[in-house]
Amino acid sequence: MTPAIELAKQQGIAYTVHHYQHNPASVSYGLEAAEKLGVNPAQVFKTLVVQLDTKQLAVAVLPVSQQLSMKLLARALGAKKAEMANAADVMRSTGYVLGGVSPLGQKKLLPTIIDNSAQQFASIYISAGKRGLEIELAAEDLRRLLDAQLAALLAPQ
Numbered sequence: 001m002t003p004a005i006e007l008a009k010q011q012g013i014a015y016t017v018h019h020y021q022h023n024p025a026s027v028s029y030g031l032e033a034a035e036k037l038g039v040n041p042a043q044v045f046k047t048l049v050v051q052l053d054t055k056q057l058a059v060a061v062l063p064v065s066q067q068l069s070m071k072l073l074a075r076a077l078g079a080k081k082a083e084m085a086n087a088a089d090v091m092r093s094t095g096y097v098l099g100g101v102s103p104l105g106q107k108k109l110l111p112t113i114i115d116n117s118a119q120q121f122a123s124i125y126i127s128a129g130k131r132g133l134e135i136e137l138a139a140e141d142l143r144r145l146l147d148a149q150l151a152a153l154l155a156p157q
Helices: 001-010 031-035 071-074 085-093 116-120 140-145
Strands: 013-021 044-052 059-061 082-086 112-115 125-130 133-137 149-151
Touching: 001 125, 001 133, 001 140, 013 085, 031 044, 031 125, 044 071, 044 085, 044 125, 059 082, 059 085, 071 082, 071 149, 112 116, 112 140, 116 140, 116 149, 125 140, 133 140
Parallel strands: 059 112, 112 149
Antiparallel strands: 013 133, 044 059, 044 082, 125 133
């Protein structure tokens, strides 16, 4: 049981845990999850930890098939710029390993923005805190649990 699953359970929200056999050679953990679970990649969301110009860490949750617009994220968080946080800071702050970072159950609740595309699905899939483990839940439940904002985060393709 991961901290992400524990939090969902404690809060009494509806969720489903999905397991799949993770391939260590996989290049994209999120796309691997979508493929192995047979789910539309637009419905599987990745968790990215960024550092804002204020040195504050924050979280972006967006579809695994998309790229994050740092400008849109910074604007949504009231910062001038954002960049990817370094791996050591991510693991120290969240308690999770890269490729298994969940927005739920992190050691410290960070400001979080969820891409507004999540609203188009009855449920979305996010990492449950380990590679090969996803949790499916309603986007609104995720937003509420994280006290997150919804905003456009996707870079133009």
